[in-house]
Amino acid sequence: MRKKNSTPTMKDVALEAGVALGTVSKVINGLPVGESYRIRVEEAIDKLNYQVNSYAQGLKASKTYTVALLIPNTLNPFFAKLTYQINLSLIKRKYRMMLCTTDFDPGAEQEYIMMAQQNKVDGIIGLTYNPDLQVGDNVPFVSIDRSIGSHIPCIASDHFAGGQMAAEKLADLGCKNVAFLRIGSSLSNEPNKRKAGFENGCLARNLQYHLKILQDGDSIHEFEIFLTEHIHDGKLDFDGLFCVTDYIAYEVMKILKKLNIKVPDDVQVIGFDGIQMFGHSDYICSTIIQPVQDIAEMCVRILLQDNTAAKPPLICLPVSYKYGGTTKESAERQD
Amino acid sequence: MRKKNSTPTMKDVALEAGVALGTVSKVINGLPVGESYRIRVEEAIDKLNYQVNSYAQGLKASKTYTVALLIPNTLNPFFAKLTYQINLSLIKRKYRMMLCTTDFDPGAEQEYIMMAQQNKVDGIIGLTYNPDLQVGDNVPFVSIDRSIGSHIPCIASDHFAGGQMAAEKLADLGCKNVAFLRIGSSLSNEPNKRKAGFENGCLARNLQYHLKILQDGDSIHEFEIFLTEHIHDGKLDFDGLFCVTDYIAYEVMKILKKLNIKVPDDVQVIGFDGIQMFGHSDYICSTIIQPVQDIAEMCVRILLQDNTAAKPPLICLPVSYKYGGTTKESAERQD
């Protein structure tokens, strides 16, 4: 019989079953215990509808089975997918996720890290943009797409290879004069390597290329100006465009439509990320797909692995190309 | 001087500052304490870089400042936006969010609820589909889009009004013969009221209408068959379509394109939800927008409000219409 009408504790269970506290604990944690005791305890648990208090557990074990995810938002489909996959990978390991959306705000990123450390999460996964981010070493941290100090592992797609792959694809598809459209970033991170990869690919394939990189504060409209400047006699100078993200590709294709330039007939377009409509329907454009599921799984694995093991400073995961209607594949190659 | 090299506790701070444990606690919680003590304690906290252990706090207070969100996934843009907004509303109140993606699996939904209750979260917000969901009364619960028992508040858009609004809009836009395209659901929930609202609106405006409702297991392809059956002499019988979601509208428009039927010239299309590309760019179609931010805020407010206050069983929030390129608004009405 319980004294209070609050939630039952192990003590109540022990009383109900007529056993000691420690015995109840053992039953709950699957430790060896006499069969008759086990049954009595299990019956008492059922009867009282007992549930362990994980905060008491956390206090004892200083382990919380919670990981914080720092990410700008969940509105951008790429971030949404990453969030989803990381959550799945954590759940698979019986971990919980604390979602922290930062809206690209460096201050918010720092605050969340402080908060996460304070809340004694077992680890933090962060896709962050704060160049001066201070990360303590009391909580394991894994960074996505950006290296932060030598002791913090960074997981990313092979952005360089992706850029190169885009250039080679455009070359394969018969392009002679291409352009790379990108929004600039003063931050040094892995996705920035797409540019170098693309240039490398263009040089290797003797592909003539232009770069158009928007500066901080420039609007998408700058692309329209750039493209308009490269139209002569109603014809675009370029026969291929590599857009740094599928989002940029989407915006650029709106501009091209306005300028009456046909995709893929007049110009072929390749994006980056592998965004799908509604998360599972069509691709926005032909694109370099990031292995989001692999990235998520790798983040979680590295984060939770035995932390005596050496953690690699940078892990690049292979990207792949996917036809999405904005390139001129011959029918048999559209996989 | 700290004995261990582990994280410092209040005891360490008390020792360092030369005060009692309770005094440190008071300083941390902003309770009145002598000025000289406060300063000594604060200095000690800084020196040791002390951070409170929220699990010990949670154990004492049986309050965790954590809310669990049950939602199918974060890939669907509507769910993604809801997740994002709920997270923001929680953060505003210094609450943390535990994201639980259920993938529409009734079993997973139930498991997460058990887990959430076990983890002693302060509340649960759930967008669920399990008709037999068992929700205990030890943890406050707010349901989105579906009524679950009388003691559980339900927050939803005014789906009925939305359906009606769609019918009226189509009538205003000059439609005479319209159709409602929907994926069926055996579950009784608020979004299902879109149909009744639409029918109501059609009757009120003397609008002839057809219903095409896919059954569980039917593929989207059924819509193609339906639409094809209603084409005579290359012309669609309908001049307006109301699709139950923007996603369906998107799929239907692909079919219409295939069937060489022009939107909005041959047929006007209205969707539901207010999905935007990349979370902030264009709308997919003309649509009835759900007030996601208001829904999120209301969920959090109702969930966390003083639970002695009576909680309303159902709160419907107003929807709005937005032009999205798939209807024939006259220029001055495109707001």
Added chain:
DNA sequence: GAAATTTCACGAAACGTTACGCGAAGTAAT
């Protein structure tokens, strides 16, 4: 100036769990 009153830091108890040393019961060996 002594007694009554207020102030406020002190420190122990409690929250619900896990870990560990102890001792009682049962088994095996001589």
Added chain:
DNA sequence: ATTACTTCGCGTAACGTTTCGTGAAATTTC
């Protein structure tokens, strides 16, 4: 039959907080 050994449940201590009763010091009152 007695001793030695094993087994296993018992119950206490500890995790890091918050709360609250206690008593010493400071202040006020007559």
